[in-house]
Amino acid sequence: MGLWAIPSDVLARLRFATSPMAEVVGALKNLAPGRAGVDPVFALRHRAAFDAMLREYPGRRAVFEHYQRPGWLADFVSIPPPSTSPTIEDELRQISALSEQQLIAQLRVSTPSVLPPVLESAGVRADVLGLLEWTWTHTIATDWPRRERILRADIVTRTHRLAEHGFAGVLQDLGKRREWSDGHLRVNDHDLPTRQLAPSAQLSLVPSHANGSWVGWDGFDRYAVYYPVSGALADTGASRPGGVDRLIGANRARLLGGLDVPQTTSGLAATSGLPVGAVGNHLRVLLDAGLVAKRRSGREVLYWRTALGDELLAASR
Numbered sequence: 001m002g003l004w005a006i007p008s009d010v011l012a013r014l015r016f017a018t019s020p021m022a023e024v025v026g027a028l029k030n031l032a033p034g035r036a037g038v039d040p041v042f043a044l045r046h047r048a049a050f051d052a053m054l055r056e057y058p059g060r061r062a063v064f065e066h067y068q069r070p071g072w073l074a075d076f077v078s079i080p081p082p083s084t085s086p087t088i089e090d091e092l093r094q095i096s097a098l099s100e101q102q103l104i105a106q107l108r109v110s111t112p113s114v115l116p117p118v119l120e121s122a123g124v125r126a127d128v129l130g131l132l133e134w135t136w137t138h139t140i141a142t143d144w145p146r147r148e149r150i151l152r153a154d155i156v157t158r159t160h161r162l163a164e165h166g167f168a169g170v171l172q173d174l175g176k177r178r179e180w181s182d183g184h185l186r187v188n189d190h191d192l193p194t195r196q197l198a199p200s201a202q203l204s205l206v207p208s209h210a211n212g213s214w215v216g217w218d219g220f221d222r223y224a225v226y227y228p229v230s231g232a233l234a235d236t237g238a239s240r241p242g243g244v245d246r247l248i249g250a251n252r253a254r255l256l257g258g259l260d261v262p263q264t265t266s267g268l269a270a271t272s273g274l275p276v277g278a279v280g281n282h283l284r285v286l287l288d289a290g291l292v293a294k295r296r297s298g299r300e301v302l303y304w305r306t307a308l309g310d311e312l313l314a315a316s317r
Contacts (some may be wrong), residue, residue: 003191004185004215004223009199011167013095016155017081017204018148020088020140022226024132024219025077026210027139028064038211046139053134060134062118067128068109071190074110076103078216080204080224090137092129094218100124113246143308146307147209153262153295153302154207155231174213176225185283187215187225213263252282256309262302 030038031050054061067074079094098106103124108115121129140147162170171180179186184194197203202222207229217223254272265283269276283303286292291309294301 002136002187002190003194004187005196006185006203007183007197007199010197010201010203012257014162014167014203014205015084016158017084017086017140017206017224018151018155019081019091019206019208019224019226020136020144021077021091021132021210022079022206023078023140023144023147024088024135025073025214025226026208027135028067028131029210029212030069030137031135032064034135042139049138050135053138057127057130059118059123060131061108062116063124063127063131066115066119068110069112072110073214073216075106075216077132078214078224078226079218080202080216080222081206084204088141092123092132095132096125096129098125103128116207143307145310149262149293149304149306150209151207151229153304154292156262156302157230157295158205170205174225178225178227185225223280251278252286255279255282256286256291256305256312259303259305259309262304264300264302266300268303 027042027046029035030042031047032038036267053065053147067077073285076095076098079091082090082094100122102114104120106122107119120146156168168180171178171185198220201220204222204224206224206228209229210226211228213225213227215223215225251272251274255268255274258268258271263271265276265279268274268283269279272279274282283292283294286309290309291306291312292303294303296302
């Protein structure tokens with residue numbers, strides 16, 4: 001099986017990161033025909049336009065058909081994020097920096113069959129970037145603010161778990177086939193030699209809305225484990241008619257404005273100056289209106305603003 005031997009120095013620098021590219025990978029999985037476990041609503045909404053794009057650009061279609069095989073993704077879509085909060089442009093630049101020979105070699109490893117001639121010639125980089133950029137722009141970009149809030153809520157939860165239960169409490173729960181034992185993390189079921197991470201290496205844990213988990217690396221310096229976000233189906237509370245009308249009032253507007261990042265009730269009370277009980281009452285109204293979302297993190301409940309809450313706040317400003 002594939003194992004990573006992770007030194008304590010690497011664990012001490014363990015970090016969480018978001019990745020727009022990971023959301024693109026998830027979108028491509030959802031748009032693959034005949035794939036199990038896809039989001040049917042997402043596929044129904046975007047597949048017609050996606051298929052039309054592939055018909056117009058045969059090179060992009062070839063990349064889409066050969067960038068993955070069961071249990072393996074092409075390395076270029078799995079490069080670890082360059083920072084904890086990269087933009088899609090940051091991550092596309094990492095791919096653009098690869099030579100066409102490198103891209104072709106990675107496609108040869110990931111394909112379930114022989115590469116077609118269109119992927120063995122000049123222009124592969126343009127086809128790879130074209131496929132990824134189109135998928136981001138047409139299926140993810142407008143939804144990214146909502147997705148990012150959910151990803152960050154997951155990161156907050158796992159950061160709390162790291163403090164309470166240590167590395168084992170976090171590394172054991174990163175998707176199927178992940179096991180942590182005696183300094184080793186199982187990353188896949190392939191019969192590969194154990195990879196020894198250098199003490200100077202950087203390891204990132206990256207939540208994603210994709211259905212599944214995978215790993216990536218950049219040379220011997222940067223590694224990433226991509227895992228399914230646990231808050232993707234966060235309970236936002238039942239939306240009721242008239243809920244938005246109940247938002248009128250300075251205190252609720254102040255609380256809504258304080259939810260740029262996930263917060264607890266006690267945290268909001270501390271920053272707003274309102275009693276904890278009053279904060280809880282206001283948050284229930286915001287939940288009823290669908291303006292905030294919530295999820296449990298250990299013994300606490302985290303709240304963050306939804307896309308509807310962002311729109312309302314932007315309009316009021």
